[in-house]
Amino acid sequence: MYGSEDLELNRRHLMAGASACAVATACPSTAWAAAENKSDPVMSKVSFTVNGMAHEVDIDTRTTLLDAVREHLHLTGAKKGCDHGQCGACTMIVDGRRINSCLTLAVMHHGDAITTIEGLGKPGDLHPMQAAFVKHDGYQCGFCTPGQICSGVAVLDEIKAGIPSHVTVDLTANAVITTDEIRERMSGNICRCGAYSNIIDAMTEVAGRQA
Amino acid sequence: MKSFTYERATSPAEAAASVMRVPGAKFIAGGTNLLDLMKLQVETPTHLVDVNGLDLDTIEPTEDGGLRIGALVRNTDLAADLRVRRGYGVLSRALLSGASGQLRNKATTAGNLLQRTRCPYFYDTAQPCNKRQPGSGCSAIGGISRQLSVVGASEACIATHPGDMAVAMRVLDANVETVNDKGDTRRIPIAEFHRLPGGTPQIETSLQPGELITAVTLPKPVAGMHVYRKVRDRASYAFALISIAGIVQRDGTGRIAVGGVAPKPWRDEAAEAELPKGAKIATERLFAGAKPTHDNAYKLKLTERALGAVLSEARA
Numbered sequence: 162m163y164g165s166e167d168l169e170l171n172r173r174h175l176m177a178g179a180s181a182c183a184v185a186t187a188c189p190s191t192a193w194a195a196a197e198n199k200s201d202p203v204m205s206k207v208s209f210t211v212n213g214m215a216h217e218v219d220i221d222t223r224t225t226l227l228d229a230v231r232e233h234l235h236l237t238g239a240k241k242g243c244d245h246g247q248c249g250a251c252t253m254i255v256d257g258r259r260i261n262s263c264l265t266l267a268v269m270h271h272g273d274a275i276t277t278i279e280g281l282g283k284p285g286d287l288h289p290m291q292a293a294f295v296k297h298d299g300y301q302c303g304f305c306t307p308g309q310i311c312s313g314v315a316v317l318d319e320i321k322a323g324i325p326s327h328v329t330v331d332l333t334a335n336a337v338i339t340t341d342e343i344r345e346r347m348s349g350n351i352c353r354c355g356a357y358s359n360i361i362d363a364m365t366e367v368a369g370r371q372a
Numbered sequence: 373m374k375s376f377t378y379e380r381a382t383s384p385a386e387a388a389a390s391v392m393r394v395p396g397a398k399f400i401a402g403g404t405n406l407l408d409l410m411k412l413q414v415e416t417p418t419h420l421v422d423v424n425g426l427d428l429d430t431i432e433p434t435e436d437g438g439l440r441i442g443a444l445v446r447n448t449d450l451a452a453d454l455r456v457r458r459g460y461g462v463l464s465r466a467l468l469s470g471a472s473g474q475l476r477n478k479a480t481t482a483g484n485l486l487q488r489t490r491c492p493y494f495y496d497t498a499q500p501c502n503k504r505q506p507g508s509g510c511s512a513i514g515g516i517s518r519q520l521s522v523v524g525a526s527e528a529c530i531a532t533h534p535g536d537m538a539v540a541m542r543v544l545d546a547n548v549e550t551v552n553d554k555g556d557t558r559r560i561p562i563a564e565f566h567r568l569p570g571g572t573p574q575i576e577t578s579l580q581p582g583e584l585i586t587a588v589t590l591p592k593p594v595a596g597m598h599v600y601r602k603v604r605d606r607a608s609y610a611f612a613l614i615s616i617a618g619i620v621q622r623d624g625t626g627r628i629a630v631g632g633v634a635p636k637p638w639r640d641e642a643a644e645a646e647l648p649k650g651a652k653i654a655t656e657r658l659f660a661g662a663k664p665t666h667d668n669a670y671k672l673k674l675t676e677r678a679l680g681a682v683l684s685e686a687r688a
Contacts, residue, residue, distance in 0.1 A: 200374060222378045223376070246472075246474070261474045264404045264478070265404075266378075271380075316473065324448060324451070325452060325468060326468055332461050345607075347473075
């Protein structure tokens with residue numbers, strides 16, 4: 162029999178092992194890239210606020226916003242899934258808009274206001290979307306969850322702001338919050354555990370509360 | 373990713389001058405496609421000129437009743453603009469069918485026109501590709517070509533233009549406005565903006581080195597049913613297998629451009645004249661000279677059927 166603590170440890174070890182496998186697979190191309198790249202890193206200063214706190218970092222121009230926040234500011238809530246804008250695990254809210262933080266350079270965000278999952282709420286003081294994800298089991302492994310929640314918060318704002326979507330029937334009218342609208346607008350966030358229907362339940366509840 | 377130097381441009385002409393001055397320099401706006409390709413070392417710029425600070429992010433009416441869309445207007449803002457939704461529905465629909473919410477928040481009007489093909493061999497640096505490395509050969513010819521061009525391609529390249537927005541821009545007869553390093557401006561009709569590959573698939577547009585897009589203009593709105601019908605492998609967040617941008621009248625006349633079938637948005641005014649005769653005849657005309665592969669010949673029939681659905685919808 163495992164206690165809950167053992168289970169937690171085992172799950173973490175399993176995840177660490179899985180990450181190591183992924184890194185090992187990527188190794189040949191990474192090594193090749195390093196060997197080929199003879200030019201020196203170029204450093205640049207950039208300042209922005211993250212979750213209301215001002216930061217200035219001196220970083221390699223190649224650093225994505227995601228890597229700057231995770232590796233330099235040590236806010237590891239936002240996740241690196243695909244690193245190519247296909248999975249949405251890195252979603253952050255920048256100046257009020259959700260973006261893929263893996264597909265933008267940190268140096269391009271001078272003066273911007275960035276919100277990550279850590280800035281939405283914290284244990285004991287959850288954002289309504291975080292609380293709804295917990296209540297509706299909007300996750301299993303949790304890896305995509307920070308991105309899902311940041312996206313979910315922004316999606317409801319986008320509908321409120323009157324931004325139409327691919328499934329909005331009448332372009333000249335304001336979109337209403339339906340399951341179809343949520344599904345379409347959340348298509349940039351992939352969940353390999355398949356928690357989609359519970360995520361929709363969570364978002365629908367928050368939307369109802371907001372309305 | 374190869375290392376690069378970085379600067380923030382202060383004016384369009386200065387941005388153009390910077391790109392002209394530094395060999396291997398590139399503009400960066402939204403960056404969603406460029407950074408993706410830089411990570412794979414398909415693109416290896418030595419210097420990035422960030423144009424995001426330029427004052428090119430507004431949509432304004434033109435004197436002839438059209439719209440002037442700044443180069444930096446984000447896809448989300450363009451699709452959501454009420455003037456676009458009311459007068460250019462085909463453009464809103466095309467934009468909203470592309471990418472994901474996160475990407476549309478970052479992607480710009482100019483950047484969208486300049487996005488590179490998603491041909492898998494262009495992305496795979498271990499394979500020959502004439503577009504990525506001129507003269508190395510085309511792996512797609514004789515390779516996996518299900519997504520690729522059926523018309524307008526060449527012996528050197530069968531890649532498709534992947535975008536949705538440009539297909540709508542083509543049907544709307546948009547013009548692309550540019551500036552160069554000397555401050556000279558010009559207007560390029562969208563029909564002449566994207567080039568067919570011929571023997572030089574690495575040259576994709578009629579832009580000169582260092583020339584910067586400042587805006588895209590639309591003529592005054594055209595009445596009729598505005599439609600963007602996109603057929604893809606999944607219901608959301610996927611590139612088109614084929615797509616149809618159309619402005620169609622109840623009598624079956626109208627204009628159409630097709631995406632996902634060629635190296636540029638594919639429109640043929642002679643084929644449009646055949647629209648009242650039905651989808652089969654119009655599609656045959658549109659694809660005159662087509663050379664599909666075994667894997668992508670389905671696109672001809674798929675386009676005909678999608679066009680048939682568009683024409684029925686317009687008549688209903």
